[in-house]
Amino acid sequence: MRKYEGVFVFKPELDEEQRNQAFDRIKEAIESNGKILEIADWGKRKLAYEINYIKEGYYYIVNFEATPESITEIERRSRISDAIIRYMVVKKDA
Template sequence: MNNYETVFILTPVLSDVQMKETVEKFKNLLTEQGAEIVNEEDWGLRKLAYNIDKKTTGFYTFLEFKADPSVIEKLEINFRRDERVIRFLTVKQDKFAYEYALKRRNNKGGKKKEADPSSAESKKRKDNVQVSESEQPELTINEMED
């Protein structure tokens, strides 16, 4: 079994219920064919980079799964036949992509590093500095005309 990831874009005219039903349809198709779904991410309604069928947005869904190569052919045939899918891409993960995906999944809920409080204070000081009138450079007549 190989590791795969697929992203598909659903038409934006679907309701949330219809969108979830469509995603479930493809997940069930994978599991019926013996695939193991490793990760699922709903990226929500996003703007498309360019218009597809006169649509500017779409519902993005990302799936990672383990499956035999024959499953991919059946999955893509179903993507092509379903009118609700406007684009899809399925990629076989190599070992480096698999390791990266594993790290990304494990770090998904992790905390972001907090900034050093002393550096935050120094930024505040720089922003609040006021220049007195005596320190401001004088403008000559030529500089004022420009």
């Protein structure tokens, strides 16, 4: 298992329940083949640049351990979710 860090940016207009449901799907994908080490809820922040006329986003930073094969499932779920504006998963150095 390798260590990864994921950044997930959600649409700012979502209410807390909708955002939690979408984030739970991402957490399920991580926990199916790994474990979550830490979740940082950064809250609503201004984006560095506009994305489809959206100027703010709700940020979650997740540190986790997982197999390399499970990263494709995490990214697939992030890509098809309408609630997520942007996401990035990177491998942390040992």
